[in-house]
Amino acid sequence: MRLPRLVVADGSVEALKWLALLLMTGDHVNKYLFNGTVPLLFNAGRLALPIFCFVLAYNLARPDTLQRGVYRRTLKRLALFGLAATPAFLALGGLWAGWWPLNVMFTLLAATAVLFLIDQGGRPRLVAAAAVFLVAGSSVEYWWPALSICLAVWWYCRKPSVPALALLLASCAALWFINGNFWALAALPVVAAAAHVDVRLPRLRWAFYAYYPLHLIALWLIRIPMSKAGYLFF
Numbered sequence: 001m002r003l004p005r006l007v008v009a010d011g012s013v014e015a016l017k018w019l020a021l022l023l024m025t026g027d028h029v030n031k032y033l034f035n036g037t038v039p040l041l042f043n044a045g046r047l048a049l050p051i052f053c054f055v056l057a058y059n060l061a062r063p064d065t066l067q068r069g070v071y072r073r074t075l076k077r078l079a080l081f082g083l084a085a086t087p088a089f090l091a092l093g094g095l096w097a098g099w100w101p102l103n104v105m106f107t108l109l110a111a112t113a114v115l116f117l118i119d120q121g122g123r124p125r126l127v128a129a130a131a132v133f134l135v136a137g138s139s140v141e142y143w144w145p146a147l148s149i150c151l152a153v154w155w156y157c158r159k160p161s162v163p164a165l166a167l168l169l170a171s172c173a174a175l176w177f178i179n180g181n182f183w184a185l186a187a188l189p190v191v192a193a194a195a196h197v198d199v200r201l202p203r204l205r206w207a208f209y210a211y212y213p214l215h216l217i218a219l220w221l222i223r224i225p226m227s228k229a230g231y232l233f234f
Contacts, residue, residue, distance in 0.1 A: 020051035046183035061157035078109035085213035110136035111150035
């Protein structure tokens with residue numbers, strides 16, 4: 001069965017990124033300031049991760065990504081800003097245990113590493129990609145389903161197929177084990193709709209990277225006077 005190639009205008013890809021940032025911010029405000037008591041923000045926030053994964057994988061699936069050194073640059077940026085976000089991420093709490101899991105920048109970092117190895121080809125690198133997938137997937141936010149979403153999107157964009165689409169659907173559905181609901185699947189029609197509009201937005205290359213640690217730091221600072229005023233955070 002032949003499936004259509006997914007083509008999204010650059011401005012629309014950028015719009016998806018900003019939409020995901022907005023949804024993520026609402027989710028984090030709910031989690032870190034309101035103790036997760038606003039269901040609307042929580043449910044809407046479940047769309048953020050799949051959209052982020054789509055934007056990353058779609059960009060990495062572009063032609064000549066390997067030759068232009070895009071993987072290496074992306075890995076460096078994700079590592080840098082993932083580390084920058086870690087102090088605030090840990091201070092805000094809400095983790096399963098200690099430092100675990102690592103923040104979402106490391107999730108995207110792991111996905112990029114897996115795709116980089118696959119794109120280079122060869123049995124040793126494919127084995128390494130599988131190892132990174134298995135090990136890193138146990139240590140990052142949203143675990144293996146997030147990495148699978150990135151892999152599925154990249155695969156579909158490179159070669160549209162039923163197995164790639166099935167993997168994408170299954171991976172989004174698998175986030176139920178983490179989210180407790182299937183709202184992540186709602187990201188799929190949003191992405192599909194983006195392919196039919198041409199939003200004119202300039203690409204701000206560093207904005208996403210910088211926003212992530214900065215918004216966590218802001219939430220951390222906001223919680224300090226709230227804690228002194230008697231608010232309890234769980």
